[in-house]
Amino acid sequence: MLEMRKPISIGEAVQRIMDWKRTGQTERISINDSYGRFLSEDLIATSDVPHFTRAPYDGFAVRSIDSQEAGLNNPVEFEVIDHIGAGQTTSKVLGEKQAVRIMTGAMMPEGADAVMMLELVKTSERDGKNYMTIKRKIKKGENVSFRAEDAKQGEVLVKKGTLINPGIQAMLATFGYGEVPVAKKPIVGLYATGTELLDVNDPLVPGKIRNSNSYMIAAQIERAGGEVNYFGTLPDDFDTCFDAIRNALAKVDMLVTTGGVSVGDFDYLPAIYEKLGAEVLFNKVAMRPGSVTTVAQFEGKLLFGLSGNPSACYVGFELFTRPVIRTMLCSNKPHLRKERAVLDTDFPKANPFARFVRSTTFFQDGRLMATPSGLDKSNIVMSLAGANSLMILPGGTRGFEAGREVDVLLLEDQEGSEWPW
Amino acid sequence: MLEMRKPISIGEAVQRIMDWKRTGQTERISINDSYGRFLSEDLIATSDVPHFTRAPYDGFAVRSIDSQEAGLNNPVEFEVIDHIGAGQTTSKVLGEKQAVRIMTGAMMPEGADAVMMLELVKTSERDGKNYMTIKRKIKKGENVSFRAEDAKQGEVLVKKGTLINPGIQAMLATFGYGEVPVAKKPIVGLYATGTELLDVNDPLVPGKIRNSNSYMIAAQIERAGGEVNYFGTLPDDFDTCFDAIRNALAKVDMLVTTGGVSVGDFDYLPAIYEKLGAEVLFNKVAMRPGSVTTVAQFEGKLLFGLSGNPSACYVGFELFTRPVIRTMLCSNKPHLRKERAVLDTDFPKANPFARFVRSTTFFQDGRLMATPSGLDKSNIVMSLAGANSLMILPGGTRGFEAGREVDVLLLEDQEGSEWPW
Structure with a gap:
C-alpha cells in the first residue's frame, strides 16, 4: 500500500527542473506600462547624453580666455548679448568680452567654453545694453556639461533581464523608448485539488476548509513576475482531474497544482502524470516542508505538483517554480x-x-x-x-x-x- | 535679482509636510485583486483555525486508551470501521479497539483522540472486515490538530496599513474575505514644466531634451503605492502654468510638478503658489541634491514643487512625497x-x-x-x-x-x- 519514494537533494531537484527551463519571449509595450516589467533586450543609448554641450547651472556663458585678467581688484566687464532659458538656443557667437545669460540646461552658445555662476557676477545696464562684471578667473570647461559625458551613443546601459525601476524608466524616456521590449509574462496555470476545499465565499462546514492555497500561489506567481491562469478547484476524483489537467496544459506555459501528491488514498497526481505520459522528474525531496513535491514534464511543459499543505506549497513554489518563471523573464539570477x-x-x-x-x-x-x-x-x-x-x-x-x-x-x-x- | 531663501533642515521640512498629511480611505475590492495593496482595516479571524479538530497526517484515528497495552511484543489490533479523506466526515463513533482510516486534513471522528501514522501500522482483512495492528502506545492528542490551535475567532491577525503579501492573501481566503478592505490609492497629479522638454517619441533637437522626469516620478508614485494622473508637460510660461496647476488641483489628492522652482528667470512656481494663495511650507532645504525643493499647501492639498534636475527630483519625491502617499495607505511607518x-x-x-x-x-x-x-x-x-x-x-x-x-x-x-x- 505504501509506495516507497527515493528522496533526492534540493539542488538535484532544482537542476532536474532547470534542464527544462525555457527562455522568455519579447513583447513591446508602452513606456507608460513598463515599470515593474523585465527588460528582454539590453537598453542601449540611442544618442549621447547630453546630446549637446550645456550649462549645468544658471549663469553667464563666457570665453574663459577673457577672464584671465580678472581679480578681486581687477573687475572685468562683459557685454551680455543674449539671454536663453532651457530649451532655447542662440544664434549669436561670442566675441571678445561678450557673454550670454544662460539658464540651467540651456545649450552653450558658440564660442563660449565656461559658465560663470549667477552668484559671482554683478549686472548693470548702460545705454540700453546689458553688462556683467566678474572678479575672478574661470577655467576652460568650468561649469559646463559636455556632450556625451554621461553616456555615449551605442553604449549598453542596462542588461536584459533587469527589472525596470524608476531610474530605468527615466533612461528609457531619455533615449526615446516610447515602446519598451519586455519579457512576456509566462502564463502559469493553477488548479487546487481536494474535496475538502470550499470557495472563499462559502460558509464553513465541518470537515471542509476554504481554499487558501490558490490565492497564496496566485500572489506568489504575481510576485515572481508571472501571469496567473486560475482554473479553479478539483475534487479528489481521478477522471475529473485527469481531463482537467490535460486540457489546462494546452493553455499555459507551466501548470501548478496543489494537493494530491502525497501517498494518501486520494492522492491522484502521480497516477495522472503516468496516464498522461509525463516524465516525472522527481517525487520526493530531502527537505521539510514539501518533501512530497512532485514535478513532471510533458512535451517540454513543466507540471509542478505542490503539496496541499500551505507551508509546503509555499516553499515548493519558491524553490522550484519561481526560477523557471524568472528564467522566462530573461533573468540570469532566477533563484531566490x-x-x-x-x-x-x-x-x-x-x-x-x-x-x-x-x-x-x-x-x-x-x-x-x-x-x-x-x-x-x-x-x-x-x-x-x-x-x-x-x-x-x-x-x-x-x-x-x-x-x-x-x-x-x-x-x-x-x-x-x-x-x- | 537673486531672492535669498533660508534653508531649513530635512527633518523640519518633512515635519511641516506631515502636519498636512491625511489618512486614507477604504475601498472594497475582490480578493483576486488585493495582492500588493494595503489593508485599511485590521484583518480579524472570522472563525477558529482549524475550525474543527483534524488529522495533520495520513493514518488511523484511534482512542489512545486502547493503545496503552501495545508494545513491540504485544501488538494490539483495531477494527477499521470507516475510511475518510480530507473534506469527508464520518457519522460513526469509535468504540473500544475501533479505528477510522483518516487522511491529512480530515475531521477527527467522535471518540478518537489520537492519530496513529500510516507508517506505523500493519493492515489486514478478515471476514470482509478491515483491521490494523499497532506495536506502540500513543498519547492522547498525539498527531491531532485541535480546533483553534492556530487562531481564535475574533483575534486581530494583521494590522491595518500592512502590505498584502502572498501569506496574507492565504489568510484572507481562509477567513472568507472575498472582498478585501484596502486603502484607496491616493491620486497623485503630475506635471513636468520646462520649455526644453521633448516628448519621448520626439526626435532630438539642439537645446532640448526628452522629458524623463515624468516617467521616473510616475514609477516612483507607483512604487510608493499611489495612482498617477499625468497631465503632461508645461512650457515656461506663467499664465499657462498657473491655469493648468489650478485646474489640476481639483482632480487629485496632491500635485507633483518638476522644474520651475529654482531662482532662474523662467522659474515660475514660486509666483504661481503666491497668486494661487497657497501657503509655502518651505522653499529651501539644507540638503544636496534638491535644495530648491518647494512645498506648499492649498486648501489642505499638498503641492510638491520638485526640482527639474533628475537626481534632485528623485530624492525630493522619496523624502517628501512618499511619506504622504504611504500615510494615505494607512501605514504608520510611511518614511523610507x-x-x-x-x-x-x-x-x-x-x-x-x-x-x-x-x-x-x-x-x-x-x-x-x-x-x-x-x-x-x-x-x-x-x-x-x-x-x-x-x-x-x-x-x-x-x-x-x-x-x-x-x-x-x-x-x-x-x-x-x-x-x-
Missing part, C-alpha cells in the same frame, strides 16, 4: 537571493532533513538577523503572513542556538541568486 | 526605511550640506554594505538606474573613507520607518 544572517532566537527542533523555516529578517546595526515568524507547524497559515524570508536549517542536527549564522532566502527581493545550491 | 551600512568605497567629495548619494546596497557575509551607484553629478540620470538606496552623508565634512558606517534609506523596501529624522 541567498544571504547569511544571524539566528536571533533558539530553534530547538530536531531536524533530520534540511528545513525551510518561514522567517522575518531584519537589521541590527547593519547586520542581517533572522527570527522564525511563528510556530513552525507545517499547517499553520498564520506564520506565512509575517515571513519575508526562508531560513535554511541544514539536516542532521539537533537544533540551533541563537547567535549562529544561517542561510536565508529573501522572498521580497528582486535581484535573485545565480545558483545557490 | 533607514538602516546602517558600511561604506564600501571612499567618497572624497566635500560636503557642506547633508548629501543623498544614490547607492547600491548589498550584503557581505550578512553585513549591509553601500557603494555609490555611479558618479554623483546631480544631472546624471544614469546613476539612478542601479540605485536601490540613498546614502546619507552628513554635511560639514571633508568626505568619507571606506569602512565608515553610514545611514542608508532603502528604496525598494516595503516596511518603512516611523520617523527617521
Whole structure:
C-alpha cells in the first residue's frame, strides 16, 4: 500500500527542473506600462547624453580666455548679448568680452567654453545694453556639461533581464523608448485539488476548509513576475482531474497544482502524470516542508505538483517554480537571493532533513538577523503572513542556538541568486 | 535679482509636510485583486483555525486508551470501521479497539483522540472486515490538530496599513474575505514644466531634451503605492502654468510638478503658489541634491514643487512625497526605511550640506554594505538606474573613507520607518 519514494537533494531537484527551463519571449509595450516589467533586450543609448554641450547651472556663458585678467581688484566687464532659458538656443557667437545669460540646461552658445555662476557676477545696464562684471578667473570647461559625458551613443546601459525601476524608466524616456521590449509574462496555470476545499465565499462546514492555497500561489506567481491562469478547484476524483489537467496544459506555459501528491488514498497526481505520459522528474525531496513535491514534464511543459499543505506549497513554489518563471523573464539570477544572517532566537527542533523555516529578517546595526515568524507547524497559515524570508536549517542536527549564522532566502527581493545550491 | 531663501533642515521640512498629511480611505475590492495593496482595516479571524479538530497526517484515528497495552511484543489490533479523506466526515463513533482510516486534513471522528501514522501500522482483512495492528502506545492528542490551535475567532491577525503579501492573501481566503478592505490609492497629479522638454517619441533637437522626469516620478508614485494622473508637460510660461496647476488641483489628492522652482528667470512656481494663495511650507532645504525643493499647501492639498534636475527630483519625491502617499495607505511607518551600512568605497567629495548619494546596497557575509551607484553629478540620470538606496552623508565634512558606517534609506523596501529624522 505504501509506495516507497527515493528522496533526492534540493539542488538535484532544482537542476532536474532547470534542464527544462525555457527562455522568455519579447513583447513591446508602452513606456507608460513598463515599470515593474523585465527588460528582454539590453537598453542601449540611442544618442549621447547630453546630446549637446550645456550649462549645468544658471549663469553667464563666457570665453574663459577673457577672464584671465580678472581679480578681486581687477573687475572685468562683459557685454551680455543674449539671454536663453532651457530649451532655447542662440544664434549669436561670442566675441571678445561678450557673454550670454544662460539658464540651467540651456545649450552653450558658440564660442563660449565656461559658465560663470549667477552668484559671482554683478549686472548693470548702460545705454540700453546689458553688462556683467566678474572678479575672478574661470577655467576652460568650468561649469559646463559636455556632450556625451554621461553616456555615449551605442553604449549598453542596462542588461536584459533587469527589472525596470524608476531610474530605468527615466533612461528609457531619455533615449526615446516610447515602446519598451519586455519579457512576456509566462502564463502559469493553477488548479487546487481536494474535496475538502470550499470557495472563499462559502460558509464553513465541518470537515471542509476554504481554499487558501490558490490565492497564496496566485500572489506568489504575481510576485515572481508571472501571469496567473486560475482554473479553479478539483475534487479528489481521478477522471475529473485527469481531463482537467490535460486540457489546462494546452493553455499555459507551466501548470501548478496543489494537493494530491502525497501517498494518501486520494492522492491522484502521480497516477495522472503516468496516464498522461509525463516524465516525472522527481517525487520526493530531502527537505521539510514539501518533501512530497512532485514535478513532471510533458512535451517540454513543466507540471509542478505542490503539496496541499500551505507551508509546503509555499516553499515548493519558491524553490522550484519561481526560477523557471524568472528564467522566462530573461533573468540570469532566477533563484531566490541567498544571504547569511544571524539566528536571533533558539530553534530547538530536531531536524533530520534540511528545513525551510518561514522567517522575518531584519537589521541590527547593519547586520542581517533572522527570527522564525511563528510556530513552525507545517499547517499553520498564520506564520506565512509575517515571513519575508526562508531560513535554511541544514539536516542532521539537533537544533540551533541563537547567535549562529544561517542561510536565508529573501522572498521580497528582486535581484535573485545565480545558483545557490 | 537673486531672492535669498533660508534653508531649513530635512527633518523640519518633512515635519511641516506631515502636519498636512491625511489618512486614507477604504475601498472594497475582490480578493483576486488585493495582492500588493494595503489593508485599511485590521484583518480579524472570522472563525477558529482549524475550525474543527483534524488529522495533520495520513493514518488511523484511534482512542489512545486502547493503545496503552501495545508494545513491540504485544501488538494490539483495531477494527477499521470507516475510511475518510480530507473534506469527508464520518457519522460513526469509535468504540473500544475501533479505528477510522483518516487522511491529512480530515475531521477527527467522535471518540478518537489520537492519530496513529500510516507508517506505523500493519493492515489486514478478515471476514470482509478491515483491521490494523499497532506495536506502540500513543498519547492522547498525539498527531491531532485541535480546533483553534492556530487562531481564535475574533483575534486581530494583521494590522491595518500592512502590505498584502502572498501569506496574507492565504489568510484572507481562509477567513472568507472575498472582498478585501484596502486603502484607496491616493491620486497623485503630475506635471513636468520646462520649455526644453521633448516628448519621448520626439526626435532630438539642439537645446532640448526628452522629458524623463515624468516617467521616473510616475514609477516612483507607483512604487510608493499611489495612482498617477499625468497631465503632461508645461512650457515656461506663467499664465499657462498657473491655469493648468489650478485646474489640476481639483482632480487629485496632491500635485507633483518638476522644474520651475529654482531662482532662474523662467522659474515660475514660486509666483504661481503666491497668486494661487497657497501657503509655502518651505522653499529651501539644507540638503544636496534638491535644495530648491518647494512645498506648499492649498486648501489642505499638498503641492510638491520638485526640482527639474533628475537626481534632485528623485530624492525630493522619496523624502517628501512618499511619506504622504504611504500615510494615505494607512501605514504608520510611511518614511523610507533607514538602516546602517558600511561604506564600501571612499567618497572624497566635500560636503557642506547633508548629501543623498544614490547607492547600491548589498550584503557581505550578512553585513549591509553601500557603494555609490555611479558618479554623483546631480544631472546624471544614469546613476539612478542601479540605485536601490540613498546614502546619507552628513554635511560639514571633508568626505568619507571606506569602512565608515553610514545611514542608508532603502528604496525598494516595503516596511518603512516611523520617523527617521
